[in-house]
Amino acid sequence: MASSQLFSSFLSSSLLMNSHTTSAAHHHQHSTSKLVVKCTATPSTVNTVSPPPPPSPRISFSNKYIPFNSISTNTPTTESYSLDEIVYRSRAGGLLDIQHDLKALKQFDGEYWKTLFDSRVGTTKWPYGSGVWSKKEWVLPEIDDDDIVSAFEGNSNLFWAERFGKKFLGMNDLWVKNCGISHTGSFKDLGMTVLVSQVNRLRKMNVPLVGVGCASTGDTSAALSAYCAAANIPSIVFLPANKISMAQLVQPIANGAFVLSIDTDFDGCMKLIREVTAELPIYLANSLNSLRLEGQKTAAIEILQQFDWNVPDWVIVPGGNLGNIYAFYKGFKMCQELGLVDRIPSLVCAQAANANPLYLYFKSGWKEHRPLKASTTFASAIQIGDPVSIDRAVYALKNSNGIVEEATEEELMDAMALADSTGMFICPHTGVALTALIKLRDSGIIGPTDKTVVVSTAHGLKFTQSKIDYHSREIKQMACQYANPTVQVKADFGSVVDVLKKYLSNTRLH
Numbered sequence: 386m387a388s389s390q391l392f393s394s395f396l397s398s399s400l401l402m403n404s405h406t407t408s409a410a411h412h413h414q415h416s417t418s419k420l421v422v423k424c425t426a427t428p429s430t431v432n433t434v435s436p437p438p439p440p441s442p443r444i445s446f447s448n449k450y451i452p453f454n455s456i457s458t459n460t461p462t463t464e465s466y467s468l469d470e471i472v473y474r475s476r477a478g479g480l481l482d483i484q485h486d487l488k489a490l491k492q493f494d495g496e497y498w499k500t501l502f503d504s505r506v507g508t509t510k511w512p513y514g515s516g517v518w519s520k521k522e523w524v525l526p527e528i529d530d531d532d533i534v535s536a537f538e539g540n541s542n543l544f545w546a547e548r549f550g551k552k553f554l555g556m557n558d559l560w561v562k563n564c565g566i567s568h569t570g571s572f573k574d575l576g577m578t579v580l581v582s583q584v585n586r587l588r589k590m591n592v593p594l595v596g597v598g599c600a601s602t603g604d605t606s607a608a609l610s611a612y613c614a615a616a617n618i619p620s621i622v623f624l625p626a627n628k629i630s631m632a633q634l635v636q637p638i639a640n641g642a643f644v645l646s647i648d649t650d651f652d653g654c655m656k657l658i659r660e661v662t663a664e665l666p667i668y669l670a671n672s673l674n675s676l677r678l679e680g681q682k683t684a685a686i687e688i689l690q691q692f693d694w695n696v697p698d699w700v701i702v703p704g705g706n707l708g709n710i711y712a713f714y715k716g717f718k719m720c721q722e723l724g725l726v727d728r729i730p731s732l733v734c735a736q737a738a739n740a741n742p743l744y745l746y747f748k749s750g751w752k753e754h755r756p757l758k759a760s761t762t763f764a765s766a767i768q769i770g771d772p773v774s775i776d777r778a779v780y781a782l783k784n785s786n787g788i789v790e791e792a793t794e795e796e797l798m799d800a801m802a803l804a805d806s807t808g809m810f811i812c813p814h815t816g817v818a819l820t821a822l823i824k825l826r827d828s829g830i831i832g833p834t835d836k837t838v839v840v841s842t843a844h845g846l847k848f849t850q851s852k853i854d855y856h857s858r859e860i861k862q863m864a865c866q867y868a869n870p871t872v873q874v875k876a877d878f879g880s881v882v883d884v885l886k887k888y889l890s891n892t893r894l895h
C-alpha cells in the first residue's frame with residue numbers, strides 16, 4: 386500500500402487521538418480468541434527442580450506508570466497512569482517508569498522467587514518457557530496469558546569467554562551474555578514481547594490503535610515487525626536511509642512492516658516518530674516507552690540466575706538510546722530489593738567514540754550534557770547523538786558506582802576480530818563493550834579475578850559486511866591488524882601444497 390493511502394486510511398478511521406492519554410480500562414472485555422504465537426502447552430519433562438506453589442491468587446500483583454523523576458529524586462508522587470492508558474511522558478514532559486507493587490511482591494521472600502523462576506527454565510508451559518514471561522509477576526502481572534505474544538525469547542546463553550579472557554586479559558572469570566542469540570537476533574526481543582503483548586491486549590479491549598511504530602537503527606525495527614506480524618498487528622518503521630546493515634533492513638521487509646527509508650539519521654527518525662505517534666493512532670515502540678524496559682530488565686535477572694544467584698562484579702553494556710543500561714540496573718535492583726541477592730554489580734556503559742554523548746557527559750563529572758550529531762560508526766546500531774533515556778542512564782550509573790567508556794573505530798573492530806578469533810562471532814557493538822573491558826583492565830579498574838559479564842547485544846551475522854571489510858583490509862586508515870584474509874591459489878596440487886607448507890611453518894603446534 387502506498388504511504389499516502391496508508392496514512393489517509395489512518396486519518397479516515399476517525400480514530401485520531403486528541404489527548405495526552407487514552408484510557409482503555411473501561412473498555413476491557415475478556416477475550417477468549419486464540420493467540421497467534423503460542424506454543425502448545427504440554428507438561429514439562431525437562432525440569433528437575435520441583436516448583437513451589439504458585440503465588441497465591443489472593444495476592445494480586447500490579448504495576449503502573451509514574452514519572453521517572455519521582456524515582457530519581459526519591460520524591461513521592463500522586464501522578465500515575467494505568468498501563469492500559471496510552472502515555473509516554475509525564476505531565477511535565479519527562480520520562481516515565483513502571484513502578485511495581487513491591488509490598489505485594491515482598492509477601493514472598495527471595496528464596497521463593499528464586500525457586501519459582503528456576504522452576505520455569507526450560508519449561509514448555511505457556512508462557513513461562515520465555516525468559517521474560519518466566520518472570521511474569523515482575524513484568525506485566527496483570528496481562529492475561531492468552532494476550533501474550535511471545536517467541537520464547539530470553540534464556541540466552543551466558544558464555545564463559547575462557548580463551549579470550551585468559552589470552553588477552555589475564556582473566557579467568559569473564560562471561561559474555563549472548564542476548565543476540567534470539568528470535569530476531571538482538572536483545573530487543575526481550576522488550577518487544579512485552580510491548581506487543583500489551584498492544585495486543587489494548588486492541589482486544591477495542592482501544593483504537595491502528596498499528597505500532599518505531600524509529601530504528603535496525604534491531605528495534607526487526608523485533609517490532611516480527612512480533613507484530615505474529616500477532617497480526619500492522620507495524621510501521623522509520624529507518625535512516627543507508628545507515629543500517631542489509632541483514633537488518635531485510636528483516637522488517639520480510640515480516641511485512643510498512644518501511645519508510647528516511648533521508649536523515651536515527652535522531653531525525655526518532656523525532657519524526659514521536660511527532661507522528663502524538664498525532665496518529667500508532668503506538669510508540671521505542672524504549673522511550675517504559676514497557677520495553679520491563680522485558681529488557683529480565684536479562685539482568687537471568688544473569689544472576691545463571692550464576693546460581695551469585696552477583697558479578699561488573700556488567701558492561703553497549704549504549705545508544707540508553708534504555709538498556711537502565712533496564713539492567715532495574716533488573717539487578719529489583720533482585721536486591723526483593724531479597725534474591727544482597728548487592729548489585731557495577732555497571733559500565735560503553736559507547737562508540739563517534740557517538741559518545743554519555744561518555745562526554747560522564748567525563749564532565751556529570752556537569753554538562755550536550756546532544757550531538759553522531760558520526761558514522763561500524764557500531765551502526767548505536768549511532769545515536771541524542772539518546773532519549775539519558776536521564777535513566779545517568780541514574781543507573783550513579784547508583785551502581787558505574788563508569789562510561791568509549792571505543793574508537795579501530796579499537797572496536799580490533800576487539801571484535803580478537804573475540805572472533807577465540808570462537809565468538811560478535812557484533813561491532815559487543816566490540817565496543819569489549820574495548821571498554823580492555824581499557825578498564827589496562828587501567829587496573831577491573832581486576833584479573835573480577836567476575837565480569839560483557840553483554841553481547843546482537844548477532845554477528847547481522848554485521849557481516851563490517852567483518853568482510855576488516856578481514857579484506859578494505860577500511861581506509863585502519864591497519865586491520867588482526868585481519869585474516871583469504872588466500873587466492875591456483876587449482877593445482879603443487880600450488881596448494883606450497884601455500885599450506887608456508888602456513889604450517891608459521892603455525893605452532895599446541
Ligand SMILES: Cc1ncc(COP(=O)(O)O)c(C=O)c1O
Pocket residue numbers: 571602604605672703704705706707708709710766767812814842843
Ligand atoms: C545491537 C545493539 N546494541 C546496543 C544498543 C544500545 O541499546 P540502547 O539503545 O538501549 O542503549 C542497540 C540499540 O540502540 C543495539 O541495537
Ligand SMILES: N[C@@H](CCOP(=O)(O)O)C(=O)O
Pocket residue numbers: 599600601602603604605606670671672673705706708766767
Ligand atoms: N538500536 C536501536 C535504536 C533505538 O533504540 P530503542 O531501544 O529506543 O528502540 C534500534 O535497533 O533501533
